[in-house]
Amino acid sequence: MSETETPAPAEGPRRCGLVAIVGAPNAGKSTLVNALTGTKVSIVSPKPQTTRFRIRAVVMQGLAQIILVDTPGIFAPRRRLDRAMVAAAWGGAQDADLAVLIVDARAGLTDEVRQITEKLKQGGRRAMLLLNKADLVDPPRLLPLAQQLNEILPFAETFMVSALKGRGLDKVLAVLANNLPEGPWLFPEDDLSDLPQRMLAAEIVREQVLRQTHEEVPHHATVETESWTERKDGSARIDVTIYVTRATQKAILIGDGGSKIKNIGQTARRELEALLERRIHLFVNVKERAGWDEERGRIRALGLDDAG
Numbered sequence: 001m002s003e004t005e006t007p008a009p010a011e012g013p014r015r016c017g018l019v020a021i022v023g024a025p026n027a028g029k030s031t032l033v034n035a036l037t038g039t040k041v042s043i044v045s046p047k048p049q050t051t052r053f054r055i056r057a058v059v060m061q062g063l064a065q066i067i068l069v070d071t072p073g074i075f076a077p078r079r080r081l082d083r084a085m086v087a088a089a090w091g092g093a094q095d096a097d098l099a100v101l102i103v104d105a106r107a108g109l110t111d112e113v114r115q116i117t118e119k120l121k122q123g124g125r126r127a128m129l130l131l132n133k134a135d136l137v138d139p140p141r142l143l144p145l146a147q148q149l150n151e152i153l154p155f156a157e158t159f160m161v162s163a164l165k166g167r168g169l170d171k172v173l174a175v176l177a178n179n180l181p182e183g184p185w186l187f188p189e190d191d192l193s194d195l196p197q198r199m200l201a202a203e204i205v206r207e208q209v210l211r212q213t214h215e216e217v218p219h220h221a222t223v224e225t226e227s228w229t230e231r232k233d234g235s236a237r238i239d240v241t242i243y244v245t246r247a248t249q250k251a252i253l254i255g256d257g258g259s260k261i262k263n264i265g266q267t268a269r270r271e272l273e274a275l276l277e278r279r280i281h282l283f284v285n286v287k288e289r290a291g292w293d294e295e296r297g298r299i300r301a302l303g304l305d306d307a308g
């Protein structure tokens, strides 16, 4: 048992940090995040994502606040635009305090996994290896795979888990918690209960922005849930803002006579109602925020900036 494996202490300094979940498609990232949090916060979109990183979930473990982030669009960049986003995505991995590489143990060391591992190595960020789908593989096959990967990049820790069956995940949480830097929590504890829902609302709207507009808009849009109000009749009012960088993008999003934004709002509302199984009143605003930059995006994404 390594030193890092002890359970997160209930006393001592608070810890907080970003953990980037990196892995080839189908490795089980969504399943892992859902299993770690017990909440479904994920997005399915046919177009590549744009944000430098996206918060997937915030997990409290003892005195540590673990912020799980995605680095979307990392793989197989074909077009120029995609390549630019890949660079941004790797920037995301580098901004994180830790990166967790999730590997489908049954698929093993594929070329893609090798490439990702090499990339992580170049990034120089502290990385941990998580061999997933251990339930599908004979245990003796896991060790050689772990060794091969650790030869490419010496990982700070190697886990063997089944995200689907929930095996080995307590240890993952404990180790992540103990390896985050000391510091104040970025999310107030009280806000955490409805954070997944707020994130879900923003993600669902963003998914519609991606689906219903063409390239120029999605890559400049971010979506935030401004407020969530419970109503006496059991429904909820959600106010969401789509931020764009240019007036032209705002015009595209709004559409002729407001038709586009109306459609985005309606589709997102229906989807949210289905997911949350309750009535939703969704109000979608579009705001132009010139000079939007990634650093500011990062700060806003963390909820540290309430300006604007």
Ligand SMILES: Nc1nc2c(ncn2[C@@H]2O[C@H](COP(=O)(O)OP(=O)(O)OP(=O)(O)O)[C@@H](O)[C@H]2O)c(=O)[nH]1
Pocket: 023, 024, 025, 026, 027, 028, 029, 030, 031, 032, 132, 133, 134, 135, 136, 161, 162, 163, 164, 165
């Ligand atoms: N048997 C088994 N299947 C798993 C495990 N984890 C994930 N899966 C399955 O693997 C498939 C892919 O899982 P996802 O969580 O969607 O993978 P992902 O990495 O998020 O995929 P992308 O979003 O495409 O990158 C799903 O069918 C999961 O049910 C596991 O531990 N064991």
